[in-house]
Amino acid sequence: MSKQGIRTSDAFGYIAEQAGGLQNVGFCKRDVYIFVSWERLQRVETGDAVSLLKLFRARKIIDPFFDWEVKLDEERRLNNFLWCDGQSKLDYDAFGDVIIFDISYRMNNIILYVPLL
Known part of the structure; x- marks a missing residue:
């Protein structure tokens, strides 16, 4: 959906319309958002880590006070x-x-493999 530029709320609205109303869908809009978030996390590749x-190493060169862990x-x-x-x-x-931004709030098992560098 998101790859095609379809908003999650629009897709849910379409599904509800095709099912004959929200009561016939079997899941709520929140479930759809959770699934879409989970699906995005599954697409994260090793290369991202x-x-x-x-990026952190390059930033340290530019900003000597930059620290990361x-x-x-x-x-x-x-x-x-x-x-x-x-x-x-x-x-x-x-x-x-x-x-502090905690992007893991209400998300499960964010896994990225990091090879030794």
Whole structure:
């Protein structure tokens, strides 16, 4: 769906219309959004993790205050990562606040394989 440019809500509306109403669909719109998110995660390839590491290394060259850390599980799969650039460090020193984006909220088993570099 999303590859073809069809919005999730439009697809759900079409399915409901074809089924003769929401009561005949058998799932809710939230289920569709969860499935679409899961499907997108399944398309993530190993190259994405390698690209992330290359991006972090390149950024460290440009910004000497850029720091990053990745955590791998026992099978060397990317578990999570954290980064902080020089500007963020200056902002923290000035304001004492931190903003964290947890994109794993309500998602299961994000698995990316990271080869040794």
